[in-house]
Amino acid sequence: MSPYGAAGPGAPAHPRRREPRAAPRRVPETSGEPRADGRRPGGGRRHLAVRRRGGRLPRPAAVYLRASPRGGPAPGSARRGEGRSLAASRRPRTEMVICCAAANCSNRQGKGEKRAVSFHRFPLKDSKRLIQWLKAVQRDNWTPTKYSFLCSEHFTKDSFSKRLEDQHRLLKPTAVPSIFHLTEKKRGAAGHGRTRRKDSRKASGGLRGRASEADGKGTAGSSSSSENPMAKPESLKSRRAARQERVRQSPQGPPGDALDTTVSSSRAAASAPTRDVGDDSATSPDGGLVDKSGISKDDFTPPGSGACKFIGSLHSYSFSSRHTRERPSVPREPVDRKRLKKDVEPSCSGTSLGPEKGLAQSPPSSSLTATPQKPSQSPSAPPTDVTPKPAAEAVQSEHSDASPMSINEVILSASGACRLIDSLHSYCFSSRQSKSQVCCLREQVEKKNGELKSLRQRVSRSDSQVRKLQEKLDELQKAGTSRPSLPPPSREPPKMNPVVEPLSWMLGTWLSDPPGAGTFPTLQPFRYLEEVHISHVGQPVLNFSFNAFHPDTRKPMHRECGFIRLEPDTNKVAFVSAQNTGIVEVEEGEVNGQELCIASHSIARISFAKEPHVEQITRKFRLNSEGKLEQTVSMATTAQPMTQHLHVTYKKVTP
Numbered sequence: 001m002s003p004y005g006a007a008g009p010g011a012p013a014h015p016r017r018r019e020p021r022a023a024p025r026r027v028p029e030t031s032g033e034p035r036a037d038g039r040r041p042g043g044g045r046r047h048l049a050v051r052r053r054g055g056r057l058p059r060p061a062a063v064y065l066r067a068s069p070r071g072g073p074a075p076g077s078a079r080r081g082e083g084r085s086l087a088a089s090r091r092p093r094t095e096m097v098i099c100c101a102a103a104n105c106s107n108r109q110g111k112g113e114k115r116a117v118s119f120h121r122f123p124l125k126d127s128k129r130l131i132q133w134l135k136a137v138q139r140d141n142w143t144p145t146k147y148s149f150l151c152s153e154h155f156t157k158d159s160f161s162k163r164l165e166d167q168h169r170l171l172k173p174t175a176v177p178s179i180f181h182l183t184e185k186k187r188g189a190a191g192h193g194r195t196r197r198k199d200s201r202k203a204s205g206g207l208r209g210r211a212s213e214a215d216g217k218g219t220a221g222s223s224s225s226s227e228n229p230m231a232k233p234e235s236l237k238s239r240r241a242a243r244q245e246r247v248r249q250s251p252q253g254p255p256g257d258a259l260d261t262t263v264s265s266s267r268a269a270a271s272a273p274t275r276d277v278g279d280d281s282a283t284s285p286d287g288g289l290v291d292k293s294g295i296s297k298d299d300f301t302p303p304g305s306g307a308c309k310f311i312g313s314l315h316s317y318s319f320s321s322r323h324t325r326e327r328p329s330v331p332r333e334p335v336d337r338k339r340l341k342k343d344v345e346p347s348c349s350g351t352s353l354g355p356e357k358g359l360a361q362s363p364p365s366s367s368l369t370a371t372p373q374k375p376s377q378s379p380s381a382p383p384t385d386v387t388p389k390p391a392a393e394a395v396q397s398e399h400s401d402a403s404p405m406s407i408n409e410v411i412l413s414a415s416g417a418c419r420l421i422d423s424l425h426s427y428c429f430s431s432r433q434s435k436s437q438v439c440c441l442r443e444q445v446e447k448k449n450g451e452l453k454s455l456r457q458r459v460s461r462s463d464s465q466v467r468k469l470q471e472k473l474d475e476l477q478k479a480g481t482s483r484p485s486l487p488p489p490s491r492e493p494p495k496m497n498p499v500v501e502p503l504s505w506m507l508g509t510w511l512s513d514p515p516g517a518g519t520f521p522t523l524q525p526f527r528y529l530e531e532v533h534i535s536h537v538g539q540p541v542l543n544f545s546f547n548a549f550h551p552d553t554r555k556p557m558h559r560e561c562g563f564i565r566l567e568p569d570t571n572k573v574a575f576v577s578a579q580n581t582g583i584v585e586v587e588e589g590e591v592n593g594q595e596l597c598i599a600s601h602s603i604a605r606i607s608f609a610k611e612p613h614v615e616q617i618t619r620k621f622r623l624n625s626e627g628k629l630e631q632t633v634s635m636a637t638t639a640q641p642m643t644q645h646l647h648v649t650y651k652k653v654t655p
């Protein structure tokens with residue numbers, strides 16, 4: 001018996017199988033398909049089956065869903081040695097062929113050397129590990145189901161351990177696939193490497209005969225004899241050939257095909273695409289991929305915006321499934337055989353059924369698939385479609401045994417389903433959180449952009465102000481240069497008036513060198529610096545200025561300026577001076593050669609001049625042999641007789 005129960009989805013319980021149930025036999029665990037959790041696939045289901053055969057549990061139609069119409073061993077099914085013969089004799093007419101879900105991997109059960117490749121379920125109940133697997137598989141828009149497997153070629157050697165008793169290869173519970181050939185061109189809408197599965201298959205219902213293999217030659221409606229629960233098992237090759245032959249003969253499938261009948265009973269549209277019962281998925285009538293269990297690929301591929309809605313539907317489904325299980329058992333047949341048709345949940349049955357096909361419908365307590373209960377019935381969600389008519393009879397009889405047992409109980413087993421759903425919720429929340437962060441960052445960027453824009457505007461305004469100020473400054477400068485001014489000085493120095501020629505040796509700028517020496521009986525000797533300018537402007541007069549500074553601090557000290565006049569054609573000189581001490585004086589004298597001796601003629605002062613007042617002043621200028629100008633000043637105050645007050649030698653610094 002198939003570990004999936006009495007039959008597969010395309011090969012529901014054969015009527016004959018109802019008899020041997022009284023003698024439950026344990027199927028040897030000879031399957032070469034160790035599961036990821038180390039148990040043999042289907043082990044639990046076998047246990048379930050044994051229980052059912054013991055009469056304790058009915059055999060719900062859901063169980064049939066797990067079998068494969070391909071004739072190949074279902075996961076966990078016995079297929080070797082002693083167990084093989086036993087399993088072969090008991091296994092369903094239709095069995096599932098396990099295919100590797102990895103992209104660009106064509107491994108499937110039965111292909112190549114036995115035991116060379118093993119297949120391992122996705123750890124659906126271990127969300128953390130499931131995420132690792134999914135990351136490794138890198139299939140876009142694809143969600144693994146209970147019927148998804150990875151072959152052993154995607155695991156490193158150390159991912160496996162060997163069972164002690166028989167050296168059977170087991171996948172370690174912590175194993176994560178890591179070997180993929182993702183660079184090859186992806187095929188199929190879901191990025192999966194096998195196009196043979198779905199795209200070319202069509203059916204009028206959820207389950208129909210196999211359509212084609214990877215060559216895409218298959219068409220809708222075909223089914224092999226092996227898929228016919230009334231037919232004997234045959235090899236995959238022969239079934240395939242026969243199927244293809246039928247496909248050529250009748251794209252819609254032979255009218256008498258039991259499986260087609262079944263399919264049509266579960267699907268409204270007779271020409272709608274079908275799925276291969278033995279495959280993991282097939283095309284739904286609307287072209288969507290339909291899982292082996294009748295689950296549309298779209299059902300497990302929620303749109304981005306409806307993720308939570310989708311997950312919520314999973315929860316809803318889970319609760320619904322539990323509720324269904326808790327419902328009272330269905331009355332025994334044949335009384336309820338008609339009722340069975342009525343009780344079919346509209347949301348699962350899809351559409352109208354043929355007169356004899358109605359029996360193929362699952363009772364409401366035998367929801368066959370894990371398809372989430374969507375608000376609106378999707379043509380790609382054929383929960384009960386997968387129950388062939390023959391199975392219905394079996395179901396009827398078994399329903400009468402005890403409370404119905406749905407495969408959902410296996411697929412969405414109590415804690416596992418919720419954990420899976422919760423993990424999906426976690427995914428969803430995580431995604432939302434990431435989106436929220438992105439939105440937050442985007443807002444910050446926009447805010448910064450706004451600030452940047454504001455700063456640029458301010459800079460622009462500042463630039464404008466700078467330009468205006470610059471223009472103003474230019475205007476002011478222009479106005480300044482246009483201000484009336486004295487005529488520019490002549491490039492040539494003014495011609496000296498001949499009158500002052502006798503004093504020409506005094507012309508020029510002179511600097512004290514060395515510093516002048518100050519003395520007076522009432523004063524401490526002192527030193528000073530002095531600069532002397534004696535010039536003319538062409539007039540018969542010399543202009544002079546004497547400016548003394550402190551030798552150390554360079555602070556201004558005594559200052560005086562005035563004019564020197566010569567009486568024309570004489571050597572008589574008049575020296576007129578105004579001093580910063582508030583004294584004005586006139587000295588007169590003679591110039592002889594390069595020596596000028598003058599004495600005060602009149603002295604006047606301000607009313608508040610400091611005392612002692614100077615009463616007499618004499619000066620002597622001479623140009624020494626070194627070309628230096630010397631000056632000696634003597635004075636008499638009201639308190640001191642005539643005494644030298646200053647002596648200084650000047651060095652000429654300009655012509």
Ligand code: HEM
Nearest residue numbers: 518522523526528548557558612613614617633635637646
């Ligand atoms: C012809 C020109 C000058 C006259 C008539 C003159 C007159 C006087 C008189 C009347 C005094 C007061 C003396 C006293 O207190 O007993 C005096 C003091 C002094 N004179 Fe002159 N002086 C002349 C030029 C200068 C110059 C060129 C210096 C150079 C720095 C100078 C430096 C001083 C100093 C430092 C004192 C002592 C401090 C003071 O009383 O302010 N004098 N001078």
